[in-house]
Amino acid sequence: MMGLLTRSAPRTVYKTEAGEVVYGMMAEFATPAEISHAAEKVRDAGHSRWDVYAPFPIHGIDEAMGFKHTPIALACALIGLTGAGLGFLLQWWVTGQAYPMVVQGKPFTAWESFIPITFELGILFTAFTALGGMLAFNKLPMFYHPLFKKERFLRVSDDRMIICIEAADPKFDPTKTRELLESAGATSIELVEE
Amino acid sequence: MSQAATQPMPAGDDANAPHVRARAKLNEDQMRFAPGTGSKLYVPLGVLGVILIAATLLVGMMGGSAKQAMGAYHVGVMLTLYLSIGGLALVMILQQFNAGWAVTVRRPLEALGSIIPLCFILFIPILLIEIFSGGLIFKWMDPALTDPKSSSYDVLAAHKKPFLNTTFFAVRVFFYFGLWSYFGWRLWGLSRRQDETGDKWLTARARYLSSFGIPLVALTAAFASFDWMMSLDFHWYSTMFGVYFFAGALMSTVAVLALVLSVLKQKGKLGDAVNAEHLHDVGKLLLSFTVFWGYIAFGQYFLIWYSNIPEESAWFWLRQQEATGWKSVFILLCFGHFLIPFLYLLFRRVKRTAILLSIAAVWLLIMHVVDVLFIIKPALGKPGAPMPAMESVWLDVLGLAGPVCLFTAALIWRITSSPLIPIKDPRLHESLAHKNVV
Structure with a gap:
Protein backbone atom coordinates (compact mmCIF):
# COMPACT_ATOMS: atom_id res chain seq x y z
CA MET A 1 0.00 0.00 0.00
CA MET A 2 2.83 2.38 0.80
CA GLY A 3 4.56 1.53 -2.46
CA LEU A 4 2.48 4.12 -4.23
CA LEU A 5 3.81 6.88 -2.05
CA THR A 6 7.49 6.04 -1.59
CA ARG A 7 10.02 5.46 -4.35
CA SER A 8 11.72 2.15 -3.64
CA ALA A 9 15.49 2.32 -3.25
CA PRO A 10 17.66 0.31 -5.69
CA ARG A 11 17.42 -3.24 -4.42
CA THR A 12 19.20 -6.52 -4.69
CA VAL A 13 17.60 -8.75 -7.30
CA TYR A 14 17.41 -12.37 -6.18
CA LYS A 15 17.13 -15.23 -8.66
CA THR A 16 16.01 -18.81 -8.26
CA GLU A 17 18.24 -21.73 -9.29
CA ALA A 18 16.37 -21.82 -12.58
CA GLY A 19 17.36 -18.20 -13.10
CA GLU A 20 13.95 -16.59 -12.58
CA VAL A 21 13.61 -13.32 -10.69
CA VAL A 22 12.20 -13.80 -7.17
CA TYR A 23 9.02 -11.87 -6.31
CA GLY A 24 8.96 -12.91 -2.67
CA MET A 25 8.61 -15.71 -0.17
CA MET A 26 5.30 -17.20 0.86
CA ALA A 27 4.51 -19.14 4.01
CA GLU A 28 1.37 -21.13 4.69
CA PHE A 29 -0.60 -21.25 7.95
CA ALA A 30 -3.63 -23.28 8.97
CA THR A 31 -5.57 -21.14 11.48
CA PRO A 32 -6.38 -17.46 12.03
CA ALA A 33 -4.69 -17.53 15.46
CA GLU A 34 -1.45 -18.88 13.97
CA ILE A 35 -1.34 -16.36 11.16
CA SER A 36 -2.11 -13.50 13.56
CA HIS A 37 0.87 -14.42 15.72
CA ALA A 38 3.04 -14.85 12.63
CA ALA A 39 1.92 -11.44 11.33
CA GLU A 40 2.94 -9.88 14.65
CA LYS A 41 6.40 -11.43 14.30
CA VAL A 42 6.83 -10.20 10.73
CA ARG A 43 5.62 -6.74 11.82
CA ASP A 44 8.05 -6.65 14.74
CA ALA A 45 10.93 -7.73 12.47
CA GLY A 46 10.39 -4.43 10.66
CA HIS A 47 9.13 -5.62 7.28
CA SER A 48 7.24 -3.09 5.19
CA ARG A 49 6.35 -4.81 1.89
CA TRP A 50 4.31 -7.86 2.70
CA ASP A 51 0.71 -8.98 2.94
CA VAL A 52 -1.60 -11.55 4.49
CA TYR A 53 -3.98 -13.55 2.29
CA ALA A 54 -6.97 -15.31 3.86
CA PRO A 55 -10.34 -16.71 2.73
CA PHE A 56 -12.24 -14.53 5.22
CA PRO A 57 -11.66 -11.37 7.28
CA ILE A 58 -9.60 -12.03 10.41
CA HIS A 59 -10.44 -9.94 13.46
CA GLY A 60 -7.51 -7.90 14.68
CA ILE A 61 -5.28 -8.67 11.68
CA ASP A 62 -4.93 -4.95 10.94
CA GLU A 63 -3.37 -4.45 14.35
CA ALA A 64 -1.22 -7.58 14.05
CA MET A 65 0.08 -6.28 10.71
CA GLY A 66 0.71 -2.81 12.17
CA PHE A 67 -1.46 -0.92 9.69
CA LYS A 68 -1.10 2.82 9.87
CA HIS A 69 -3.98 5.14 9.23
CA THR A 70 -4.47 5.91 5.59
CA PRO A 71 -4.47 9.47 4.26
CA ASN A 138 -4.85 -1.14 -3.18
CA LYS A 139 -3.37 -0.93 -6.72
CA LEU A 140 -6.67 -2.10 -8.18
CA PRO A 141 -7.68 -3.15 -10.76
CA MET A 142 -4.81 -5.65 -10.86
CA PHE A 143 -4.83 -8.16 -13.71
CA TYR A 144 -1.75 -10.17 -12.76
CA HIS A 145 -0.16 -11.18 -9.52
CA PRO A 146 2.82 -13.56 -9.20
CA LEU A 147 1.04 -15.52 -6.44
CA PHE A 148 -1.64 -16.64 -8.90
CA LYS A 149 0.88 -19.06 -10.42
CA LYS A 150 1.32 -20.95 -7.16
CA GLU A 151 -0.58 -24.19 -6.66
CA ARG A 152 -0.74 -23.67 -2.91
CA PHE A 153 -2.22 -20.23 -3.26
CA LEU A 154 -5.47 -21.76 -4.58
CA ARG A 155 -6.35 -22.93 -1.08
CA VAL A 156 -6.37 -19.35 0.16
CA SER A 157 -9.90 -19.21 -1.22
CA ASP A 158 -10.75 -22.30 0.83
CA ASP A 159 -9.04 -23.16 4.13
CA ARG A 160 -5.45 -21.87 4.19
CA MET A 161 -3.85 -18.55 5.01
CA ILE A 162 -0.65 -17.20 3.51
CA ILE A 163 1.91 -14.54 4.38
CA CYS A 164 3.99 -13.31 1.45
CA ILE A 165 7.04 -11.09 2.04
CA GLU A 166 8.20 -9.34 -1.13
CA ALA A 167 11.78 -9.39 -2.29
CA ALA A 168 11.45 -5.62 -2.75
CA ASP A 169 11.25 -5.28 1.03
CA PRO A 170 14.50 -3.68 2.26
CA LYS A 171 14.69 -6.25 5.08
CA PHE A 172 14.28 -9.22 2.70
CA ASP A 173 17.02 -11.79 2.84
CA PRO A 174 16.52 -15.33 1.48
CA THR A 175 17.91 -17.12 4.51
CA LYS A 176 16.84 -14.74 7.30
CA THR A 177 13.31 -14.36 5.99
CA ARG A 178 13.01 -18.14 5.74
CA GLU A 179 14.20 -18.49 9.35
CA LEU A 180 11.75 -15.86 10.50
CA LEU A 181 8.80 -17.56 8.81
CA GLU A 182 9.88 -20.97 10.10
CA SER A 183 10.09 -19.68 13.66
CA ALA A 184 6.64 -18.16 13.20
CA GLY A 185 5.27 -21.67 12.67
CA ALA A 186 4.72 -21.85 8.91
CA THR A 187 3.63 -25.28 7.66
CA SER A 188 5.34 -24.74 4.29
CA ILE A 189 7.59 -22.09 2.75
CA GLU A 190 8.18 -21.44 -0.95
CA LEU A 191 9.83 -18.87 -3.16
CA VAL A 192 7.53 -17.00 -5.54
CA GLU A 193 8.78 -16.13 -9.05
CA GLU A 194 7.88 -12.86 -10.76
CA MET B 1 -42.20 -12.50 27.55
CA SER B 2 -43.41 -16.09 27.46
CA GLN B 3 -39.84 -17.27 27.21
CA ALA B 4 -38.75 -15.07 30.08
CA ALA B 5 -41.69 -16.10 32.22
CA THR B 6 -41.36 -19.86 31.75
CA GLN B 7 -37.62 -20.06 32.41
CA PRO B 8 -36.80 -21.10 35.97
CA MET B 9 -34.80 -18.53 37.89
CA PRO B 10 -31.17 -19.66 38.01
CA ALA B 11 -29.90 -20.27 41.50
CA GLY B 12 -26.74 -18.31 40.77
CA ASP B 13 -24.26 -17.44 38.06
CA ASP B 14 -22.76 -20.13 35.93
CA ALA B 15 -19.13 -19.66 36.95
CA ASN B 16 -17.94 -20.52 33.44
CA ALA B 17 -20.14 -18.08 31.55
CA PRO B 18 -18.03 -15.55 29.62
CA HIS B 19 -19.62 -12.53 31.30
CA VAL B 20 -18.94 -13.98 34.76
CA ARG B 21 -15.30 -14.58 33.89
CA ALA B 22 -15.08 -11.06 32.44
CA ARG B 23 -16.58 -9.60 35.63
CA ALA B 24 -13.91 -11.28 37.75
CA LYS B 25 -11.28 -9.15 36.00
CA LEU B 26 -12.95 -5.87 37.00
CA ASN B 27 -11.81 -3.87 39.99
CA GLU B 28 -14.91 -3.69 42.20
CA ASP B 29 -13.82 -0.41 43.82
CA GLN B 30 -13.83 1.33 40.46
CA MET B 31 -17.38 0.21 39.72
CA ARG B 32 -19.15 2.04 42.55
CA PHE B 33 -18.82 4.96 44.93
CA ALA B 34 -18.58 4.46 48.68
CA PRO B 35 -22.04 5.00 50.27
CA GLY B 36 -22.73 8.67 50.95
CA THR B 37 -20.05 10.00 48.59
CA GLY B 38 -22.47 11.86 46.35
CA SER B 39 -24.55 13.46 49.12
CA LYS B 40 -21.92 16.20 49.60
CA LEU B 41 -22.78 17.27 46.09
CA TYR B 42 -26.44 16.49 45.48
CA VAL B 43 -27.87 17.78 48.75
CA PRO B 44 -26.55 21.38 48.34
CA LEU B 45 -27.38 21.28 44.63
CA GLY B 46 -30.93 20.16 45.32
CA VAL B 47 -31.39 22.85 47.99
CA LEU B 48 -30.00 25.42 45.57
CA GLY B 49 -32.50 24.25 42.93
CA VAL B 50 -35.44 24.69 45.32
CA ILE B 51 -34.19 28.16 46.32
CA LEU B 52 -33.83 29.18 42.67
CA ILE B 53 -37.32 27.97 41.85
CA ALA B 54 -38.71 29.91 44.84
CA ALA B 55 -36.78 33.00 43.69
CA THR B 56 -38.22 32.65 40.18
CA LEU B 57 -41.72 32.40 41.61
CA LEU B 58 -41.08 35.48 43.75
CA VAL B 59 -39.77 37.53 40.83
CA GLY B 60 -42.73 36.43 38.76
CA MET B 61 -45.25 37.49 41.39
CA MET B 62 -43.55 40.79 42.31
CA GLY B 63 -42.67 42.59 39.12
CA GLY B 64 -44.47 42.85 35.83
CA SER B 65 -42.45 40.01 34.32
CA ALA B 66 -44.66 37.08 35.32
CA LYS B 67 -44.82 35.87 31.74
CA GLN B 68 -41.07 35.85 31.26
CA ALA B 69 -40.42 34.18 34.63
CA MET B 70 -42.96 31.49 33.72
CA GLY B 71 -41.39 31.09 30.27
CA ALA B 72 -37.88 30.76 31.71
CA TYR B 73 -39.06 28.12 34.18
CA HIS B 74 -40.76 26.34 31.30
CA VAL B 75 -37.46 26.35 29.39
CA GLY B 76 -35.77 24.75 32.40
CA VAL B 77 -38.41 22.02 32.71
CA MET B 78 -38.20 21.34 28.97
CA LEU B 79 -34.40 20.99 29.25
CA THR B 80 -34.82 18.26 31.88
CA LEU B 81 -37.49 16.61 29.75
CA TYR B 82 -35.22 16.52 26.69
CA LEU B 83 -32.64 14.61 28.74
CA SER B 84 -35.07 12.17 30.36
CA ILE B 85 -36.77 11.32 27.09
CA GLY B 86 -33.40 11.05 25.34
CA GLY B 87 -32.07 8.72 28.04
CA LEU B 88 -35.20 6.58 27.96
CA ALA B 89 -35.19 6.37 24.14
CA LEU B 90 -31.51 5.46 23.96
CA VAL B 91 -31.80 2.75 26.63
CA MET B 92 -34.75 1.22 24.79
CA ILE B 93 -32.91 1.34 21.45
CA LEU B 94 -29.77 -0.21 22.95
CA GLN B 95 -31.82 -2.97 24.64
CA GLN B 96 -33.91 -3.63 21.56
CA PHE B 97 -30.87 -3.97 19.32
CA ASN B 98 -29.05 -6.09 21.92
CA ALA B 99 -26.12 -3.67 21.87
CA GLY B 100 -23.24 -5.52 23.51
CA TRP B 101 -20.72 -2.72 23.16
CA ALA B 102 -22.85 -0.24 25.09
CA VAL B 103 -23.34 -2.25 28.28
CA THR B 104 -20.72 -0.35 30.28
CA VAL B 105 -22.01 3.08 29.21
CA ARG B 106 -25.72 2.31 29.69
CA ARG B 107 -26.12 3.06 33.39
CA PRO B 108 -26.10 6.91 33.16
CA LEU B 109 -28.76 6.67 30.44
CA GLU B 110 -30.93 4.42 32.61
CA ALA B 111 -30.49 6.92 35.43
CA LEU B 112 -31.68 9.75 33.15
CA GLY B 113 -34.76 7.76 32.12
CA SER B 114 -35.59 6.82 35.71
CA ILE B 115 -35.93 10.42 36.95
CA ILE B 116 -38.88 11.27 34.70
CA PRO B 117 -41.17 11.45 37.77
CA LEU B 118 -39.10 14.46 38.87
CA CYS B 119 -39.91 16.15 35.54
CA PHE B 120 -43.57 15.53 36.32
CA ILE B 121 -43.24 17.19 39.73
CA LEU B 122 -41.48 20.12 38.06
CA PHE B 123 -44.24 20.32 35.47
CA ILE B 124 -47.11 20.48 38.00
CA PRO B 125 -46.57 24.22 38.80
CA ILE B 126 -46.75 24.99 35.07
CA LEU B 127 -49.99 23.04 34.72
CA LEU B 128 -51.60 24.69 37.76
CA ILE B 129 -50.48 28.25 36.98
CA GLU B 130 -51.54 27.93 33.35
CA ILE B 131 -54.97 26.58 34.21
CA PHE B 132 -55.66 29.11 36.96
CA SER B 133 -54.26 32.10 35.08
CA GLY B 134 -56.18 31.17 31.93
CA GLY B 135 -53.10 30.82 29.78
CA LEU B 136 -50.18 32.92 30.95
CA ILE B 137 -47.88 31.49 28.27
CA PHE B 138 -50.26 29.06 26.54
CA LYS B 139 -52.37 31.77 24.96
CA TRP B 140 -54.87 29.35 23.43
CA MET B 141 -56.24 28.67 26.95
CA ASP B 142 -57.94 32.07 26.83
CA PRO B 143 -61.71 31.27 26.47
CA ALA B 144 -62.33 34.53 24.58
CA LEU B 145 -60.34 33.22 21.60
CA THR B 146 -62.87 30.47 20.89
CA ASP B 147 -66.00 32.49 21.69
CA PRO B 148 -67.65 33.56 18.37
CA LYS B 149 -69.23 36.61 20.06
CA SER B 150 -65.93 37.89 21.42
CA SER B 151 -63.98 40.60 19.62
CA SER B 152 -60.78 38.57 19.98
CA TYR B 153 -62.33 35.46 18.36
CA ASP B 154 -59.62 33.48 16.56
CA VAL B 155 -60.74 31.11 13.83
CA LEU B 156 -57.63 28.92 14.08
CA ALA B 157 -57.92 28.63 17.86
CA ALA B 158 -61.55 27.59 17.41
CA HIS B 159 -60.57 25.09 14.71
CA LYS B 160 -57.93 23.51 16.98
CA LYS B 161 -60.15 23.50 20.09
CA PRO B 162 -60.96 19.75 20.00
CA PHE B 163 -57.28 19.10 20.63
CA LEU B 164 -56.09 22.30 22.29
CA ASN B 165 -58.45 22.66 25.23
CA THR B 166 -57.52 22.83 28.88
CA THR B 167 -59.16 19.58 29.99
CA PHE B 168 -57.67 17.41 27.27
CA PHE B 169 -54.33 19.17 27.77
CA ALA B 170 -54.29 18.24 31.48
CA VAL B 171 -55.35 14.66 30.71
CA ARG B 172 -52.51 14.35 28.23
CA VAL B 173 -49.98 15.65 30.76
CA PHE B 174 -50.90 12.83 33.14
CA PHE B 175 -50.99 10.25 30.34
CA TYR B 176 -47.56 11.17 28.95
CA PHE B 177 -45.84 11.28 32.31
CA GLY B 178 -47.55 8.09 33.47
CA LEU B 179 -46.38 6.21 30.39
CA TRP B 180 -42.81 7.52 30.48
CA SER B 181 -42.48 6.99 34.22
CA TYR B 182 -43.60 3.38 33.80
CA PHE B 183 -40.96 2.63 31.17
CA GLY B 184 -38.26 4.66 32.94
CA TRP B 185 -38.86 2.95 36.28
CA ARG B 186 -39.20 -0.53 34.81
CA LEU B 187 -36.02 -0.37 32.74
CA TRP B 188 -34.07 1.05 35.67
CA GLY B 189 -35.62 -1.47 38.06
CA LEU B 190 -34.88 -4.48 35.81
CA SER B 191 -31.28 -3.40 35.41
CA ARG B 192 -30.84 -2.77 39.15
CA ARG B 193 -32.46 -6.10 40.01
CA GLN B 194 -29.97 -7.78 37.68
CA ASP B 195 -27.14 -6.12 39.64
CA GLU B 196 -28.38 -8.01 42.69
CA THR B 197 -29.52 -11.37 41.34
CA GLY B 198 -27.49 -11.79 38.14
CA ASP B 199 -30.59 -13.24 36.45
CA LYS B 200 -29.79 -13.05 32.73
CA TRP B 201 -33.48 -13.32 31.74
CA LEU B 202 -34.08 -9.79 33.04
CA THR B 203 -32.23 -8.63 29.93
CA ALA B 204 -34.77 -10.45 27.77
CA ARG B 205 -37.55 -8.79 29.70
CA ALA B 206 -36.02 -5.32 29.21
CA ARG B 207 -35.79 -6.11 25.52
CA TYR B 208 -39.41 -7.20 25.36
CA LEU B 209 -40.47 -4.03 27.16
CA SER B 210 -38.47 -1.90 24.72
CA SER B 211 -40.02 -3.52 21.66
CA PHE B 212 -43.35 -1.81 22.20
CA GLY B 213 -41.97 0.98 24.35
CA ILE B 214 -40.10 2.55 21.43
CA PRO B 215 -43.15 3.42 19.28
CA LEU B 216 -45.21 4.45 22.33
CA VAL B 217 -42.55 6.76 23.73
CA ALA B 218 -41.72 8.16 20.29
CA LEU B 219 -45.35 9.08 19.61
CA THR B 220 -46.07 10.50 23.06
CA ALA B 221 -42.83 12.50 23.06
CA ALA B 222 -43.70 13.98 19.67
CA PHE B 223 -47.18 14.95 20.88
CA ALA B 224 -45.75 16.32 24.12
CA SER B 225 -43.48 18.56 22.10
CA PHE B 226 -46.53 19.74 20.11
CA ASP B 227 -48.38 20.43 23.35
CA TRP B 228 -45.69 22.14 25.37
CA MET B 229 -43.55 23.92 22.80
CA MET B 230 -45.26 24.15 19.42
CA SER B 231 -48.60 25.25 20.85
CA LEU B 232 -46.99 28.29 22.51
CA ASP B 233 -47.61 29.86 19.10
CA PHE B 234 -50.92 28.17 18.40
CA HIS B 235 -51.26 29.54 14.87
CA TRP B 236 -48.12 27.78 13.85
CA TYR B 237 -47.65 24.13 13.01
CA SER B 238 -44.75 22.10 11.74
CA THR B 239 -45.05 18.39 11.00
CA MET B 240 -41.30 18.18 11.59
CA PHE B 241 -41.47 19.46 15.15
CA GLY B 242 -41.63 16.07 16.88
CA VAL B 243 -38.49 14.96 15.07
CA TYR B 244 -36.85 18.30 15.86
CA PHE B 245 -37.58 17.62 19.53
CA PHE B 246 -36.10 14.14 19.24
CA ALA B 247 -32.97 15.40 17.51
CA GLY B 248 -32.36 17.86 20.35
CA ALA B 249 -33.18 15.20 22.96
CA LEU B 250 -30.80 12.59 21.60
CA MET B 251 -28.00 15.09 21.01
CA SER B 252 -28.20 16.63 24.49
CA THR B 253 -28.47 13.18 26.09
CA VAL B 254 -25.36 11.88 24.35
CA ALA B 255 -23.54 15.08 25.33
CA VAL B 256 -24.50 14.50 28.98
CA LEU B 257 -23.43 10.85 28.67
CA ALA B 258 -20.01 11.89 27.34
CA LEU B 259 -19.67 14.40 30.15
CA VAL B 260 -20.71 11.95 32.89
CA LEU B 261 -18.31 9.28 31.61
CA SER B 262 -15.44 11.81 31.43
CA VAL B 263 -16.10 13.00 34.99
CA LEU B 264 -16.27 9.43 36.29
CA LYS B 265 -12.99 8.59 34.52
CA GLN B 266 -11.49 11.75 36.01
CA LYS B 267 -12.54 10.55 39.48
CA GLY B 268 -10.59 7.34 38.87
CA LYS B 269 -13.73 5.25 38.39
CA LEU B 270 -14.76 2.77 35.65
CA GLY B 271 -11.14 1.70 34.99
CA ASP B 272 -10.88 -0.18 31.73
CA ALA B 273 -14.62 -0.92 31.61
CA VAL B 274 -15.00 2.35 29.70
CA ASN B 275 -11.91 3.08 27.62
CA ALA B 276 -11.05 5.07 24.51
CA GLU B 277 -12.98 2.59 22.37
CA HIS B 278 -16.24 3.29 24.21
CA LEU B 279 -15.61 7.03 24.25
CA HIS B 280 -14.95 6.84 20.51
CA ASP B 281 -18.39 5.35 19.90
CA VAL B 282 -20.08 7.83 22.23
CA GLY B 283 -18.26 10.56 20.28
CA LYS B 284 -19.50 9.09 17.01
CA LEU B 285 -23.05 9.18 18.37
CA LEU B 286 -22.55 12.80 19.41
CA LEU B 287 -21.28 13.65 15.92
CA SER B 288 -24.14 11.85 14.23
CA PHE B 289 -26.82 13.46 16.40
CA THR B 290 -25.24 16.87 15.84
CA VAL B 291 -25.54 16.24 12.11
CA PHE B 292 -29.06 14.88 12.62
CA TRP B 293 -30.09 18.04 14.47
CA GLY B 294 -28.63 20.19 11.67
CA TYR B 295 -30.41 18.11 9.05
CA ILE B 296 -33.78 18.26 10.79
CA ALA B 297 -33.49 21.93 11.78
CA PHE B 298 -32.61 22.88 8.24
CA GLY B 299 -35.29 20.57 6.78
CA GLN B 300 -37.95 22.26 8.92
CA TYR B 301 -36.73 25.74 8.02
CA PHE B 302 -36.21 24.94 4.33
CA LEU B 303 -39.73 23.67 3.60
CA ILE B 304 -41.36 26.52 5.50
CA TRP B 305 -39.10 29.04 3.72
CA TYR B 306 -39.87 27.53 0.32
CA SER B 307 -43.64 27.22 0.53
CA ASN B 308 -43.96 30.58 2.32
CA ILE B 309 -47.44 29.98 3.79
CA PRO B 310 -48.20 32.88 6.18
CA GLU B 311 -49.20 30.92 9.27
CA GLU B 312 -46.14 28.70 8.88
CA SER B 313 -43.51 31.25 7.97
CA ALA B 314 -44.61 33.72 10.67
CA TRP B 315 -42.78 31.59 13.24
CA PHE B 316 -39.47 32.03 11.44
CA TRP B 317 -40.26 35.62 10.48
CA LEU B 318 -40.47 36.46 14.20
CA ARG B 319 -37.14 34.76 14.76
CA GLN B 320 -35.37 36.61 11.96
CA GLN B 321 -35.98 40.13 13.19
CA GLU B 322 -32.72 42.01 13.41
CA ALA B 323 -34.10 44.59 15.87
CA THR B 324 -35.07 42.02 18.50
CA GLY B 325 -31.74 40.20 18.26
CA TRP B 326 -33.24 36.88 17.20
CA LYS B 327 -31.51 36.97 13.82
CA SER B 328 -28.13 36.85 15.58
CA VAL B 329 -29.32 33.87 17.62
CA PHE B 330 -30.51 32.19 14.38
CA ILE B 331 -27.02 32.60 12.86
CA LEU B 332 -25.37 31.53 16.13
CA LEU B 333 -27.36 28.28 16.01
CA CYS B 334 -26.36 27.59 12.37
CA PHE B 335 -22.65 27.84 13.22
CA GLY B 336 -22.53 27.02 16.93
CA HIS B 337 -25.03 24.18 17.07
CA PHE B 338 -24.04 22.54 13.81
CA LEU B 339 -21.12 23.68 11.67
CA ILE B 340 -18.37 24.24 14.26
CA PRO B 341 -19.06 21.15 16.44
CA PHE B 342 -19.46 19.09 13.25
CA LEU B 343 -16.00 20.00 11.98
CA TYR B 344 -14.50 19.63 15.47
CA LEU B 345 -16.01 16.20 16.11
CA LEU B 346 -14.81 14.84 12.77
CA PHE B 347 -11.36 14.33 14.26
CA ARG B 348 -10.65 10.86 15.59
CA ARG B 349 -8.47 12.14 18.43
CA VAL B 350 -11.27 14.38 19.73
CA LYS B 351 -13.65 11.45 20.05
CA ARG B 352 -11.11 9.24 21.81
CA THR B 353 -9.82 11.81 24.34
CA ALA B 354 -12.08 12.45 27.35
CA ILE B 355 -11.12 16.10 27.82
CA LEU B 356 -11.50 17.05 24.15
CA LEU B 357 -14.83 15.23 23.94
CA SER B 358 -16.03 17.00 27.12
CA ILE B 359 -15.31 20.38 25.53
CA ALA B 360 -17.60 19.47 22.63
CA ALA B 361 -20.23 18.15 25.05
CA VAL B 362 -20.28 21.30 27.18
CA TRP B 363 -20.37 23.53 24.11
CA LEU B 364 -23.24 21.54 22.58
CA LEU B 365 -25.20 21.65 25.84
CA ILE B 366 -24.89 25.44 25.94
CA MET B 367 -26.05 25.59 22.32
CA HIS B 368 -28.92 23.28 23.21
CA VAL B 369 -30.06 25.74 25.90
CA VAL B 370 -29.89 28.53 23.29
CA ASP B 371 -31.94 26.35 20.93
CA VAL B 372 -34.69 25.79 23.51
CA LEU B 373 -34.72 29.51 24.34
CA PHE B 374 -34.98 30.17 20.60
CA ILE B 375 -38.09 27.98 20.45
CA ILE B 376 -39.83 29.27 23.58
CA LYS B 377 -38.78 32.85 24.38
CA PRO B 378 -39.95 34.72 21.24
CA ALA B 379 -43.41 33.21 21.70
CA LEU B 380 -43.80 34.99 25.04
CA GLY B 381 -44.20 38.40 23.41
CA LYS B 382 -47.33 40.00 22.04
CA PRO B 383 -48.76 38.77 18.69
CA GLY B 384 -46.42 39.85 15.88
CA ALA B 385 -43.88 41.27 18.32
CA PRO B 386 -41.47 38.71 19.78
CA MET B 387 -39.92 39.18 23.17
CA PRO B 388 -36.41 40.56 22.44
CA ALA B 389 -33.58 38.02 22.73
CA MET B 390 -31.56 40.01 25.24
CA GLU B 391 -34.44 41.17 27.46
CA SER B 392 -33.53 40.41 31.12
CA VAL B 393 -31.32 37.47 30.28
CA TRP B 394 -30.60 37.13 34.02
CA LEU B 395 -34.25 36.21 34.54
CA ASP B 396 -33.98 33.49 31.87
CA VAL B 397 -30.88 32.09 33.56
CA LEU B 398 -32.52 32.24 37.00
CA GLY B 399 -35.70 30.58 35.78
CA LEU B 400 -34.07 27.71 33.93
CA ALA B 401 -31.35 27.13 36.56
CA GLY B 402 -33.83 25.93 39.20
CA PRO B 403 -35.19 22.86 37.40
CA VAL B 404 -31.76 22.10 35.91
CA CYS B 405 -30.10 22.14 39.37
CA LEU B 406 -32.75 19.84 40.84
CA PHE B 407 -32.48 17.50 37.87
CA THR B 408 -28.67 17.41 38.10
CA ALA B 409 -28.90 16.68 41.84
CA ALA B 410 -31.25 13.78 41.14
CA LEU B 411 -28.92 12.46 38.42
CA ILE B 412 -25.90 12.61 40.75
CA TRP B 413 -27.91 10.85 43.44
CA ARG B 414 -28.92 8.09 41.04
CA ILE B 415 -25.44 7.57 39.64
CA THR B 416 -23.52 7.64 42.93
CA SER B 417 -25.92 5.38 44.82
CA SER B 418 -25.72 2.37 42.48
CA PRO B 419 -23.04 0.48 40.54
CA LEU B 420 -21.65 2.62 37.72
CA ILE B 421 -22.14 -0.12 35.14
CA PRO B 422 -24.77 -2.93 34.90
CA ILE B 423 -22.32 -5.22 36.59
CA LYS B 424 -24.05 -8.55 35.94
CA ASP B 425 -25.28 -7.94 32.42
CA PRO B 426 -24.89 -11.11 30.32
CA ARG B 427 -23.21 -9.10 27.53
CA LEU B 428 -20.54 -7.59 29.79
CA HIS B 429 -17.68 -9.47 28.12
CA GLU B 430 -18.70 -8.12 24.71
CA SER B 431 -18.49 -4.59 26.02
CA LEU B 432 -15.13 -5.12 27.73
CA ALA B 433 -13.63 -6.54 24.53
CA HIS B 434 -15.13 -3.78 22.37
CA LYS B 435 -12.87 -2.41 19.64
CA ASN B 436 -13.50 0.01 16.79
CA VAL B 437 -12.54 -1.27 13.36
CA VAL B 438 -11.52 2.21 12.25
Missing part, protein backbone atom coordinates in the same frame (compact mmCIF):
# COMPACT_ATOMS: atom_id res chain seq x y z
CA ILE A 72 -7.81 8.68 2.55
CA ALA A 73 -9.80 10.19 5.45
CA LEU A 74 -8.00 13.51 5.14
CA ALA A 75 -8.28 13.46 1.35
CA CYS A 76 -12.02 12.76 1.63
CA ALA A 77 -12.50 15.67 4.01
CA LEU A 78 -10.55 18.15 1.89
CA ILE A 79 -11.95 17.09 -1.48
CA GLY A 80 -15.46 16.81 0.00
CA LEU A 81 -15.29 20.38 1.30
CA THR A 82 -13.92 21.50 -2.08
CA GLY A 83 -16.86 19.82 -3.81
CA ALA A 84 -19.35 21.46 -1.47
CA GLY A 85 -17.69 24.85 -2.03
CA LEU A 86 -17.69 24.41 -5.80
CA GLY A 87 -21.36 23.41 -5.74
CA PHE A 88 -22.25 26.51 -3.77
CA LEU A 89 -20.15 28.77 -6.00
CA LEU A 90 -21.66 27.34 -9.19
CA GLN A 91 -25.22 28.02 -8.00
CA TRP A 92 -24.32 31.44 -6.65
CA TRP A 93 -22.74 32.40 -9.99
CA VAL A 94 -25.41 30.89 -12.25
CA THR A 95 -28.52 32.08 -10.43
CA GLY A 96 -27.09 35.27 -8.98
CA GLN A 97 -24.55 36.60 -11.47
CA ALA A 98 -24.67 35.01 -14.92
CA TYR A 99 -28.40 34.66 -15.47
CA PRO A 100 -30.43 36.19 -12.63
CA MET A 101 -34.05 35.07 -12.71
CA VAL A 102 -36.91 35.61 -10.27
CA VAL A 103 -38.10 32.28 -8.88
CA GLN A 104 -41.06 32.35 -6.48
CA GLY A 105 -40.19 35.89 -5.50
CA LYS A 106 -37.09 34.74 -3.65
CA PRO A 107 -33.82 36.73 -3.74
CA PHE A 108 -31.44 35.82 -6.56
CA THR A 109 -28.78 34.49 -4.23
CA ALA A 110 -30.93 32.86 -1.56
CA TRP A 111 -28.48 30.60 0.28
CA GLU A 112 -31.30 28.36 1.51
CA SER A 113 -32.05 26.99 -1.93
CA PHE A 114 -28.36 26.21 -2.54
CA ILE A 115 -27.94 23.96 0.48
CA PRO A 116 -29.29 20.64 -0.93
CA ILE A 117 -27.06 20.78 -4.05
CA THR A 118 -24.09 21.91 -1.96
CA PHE A 119 -24.64 18.99 0.37
CA GLU A 120 -25.06 16.53 -2.50
CA LEU A 121 -21.89 17.67 -4.27
CA GLY A 122 -19.98 17.41 -0.99
CA ILE A 123 -21.19 13.80 -0.64
CA LEU A 124 -20.47 13.03 -4.31
CA PHE A 125 -16.89 14.28 -4.18
CA THR A 126 -16.29 12.50 -0.87
CA ALA A 127 -17.67 9.21 -2.18
CA PHE A 128 -15.58 9.40 -5.36
CA THR A 129 -12.47 10.17 -3.33
CA ALA A 130 -13.13 7.27 -0.97
CA LEU A 131 -13.74 4.83 -3.83
CA GLY A 132 -10.91 6.11 -6.03
CA GLY A 133 -8.51 6.30 -3.08
CA MET A 134 -9.35 2.77 -2.01
CA LEU A 135 -8.71 1.46 -5.55
CA ALA A 136 -5.51 3.44 -6.00
CA PHE A 137 -3.96 2.52 -2.65
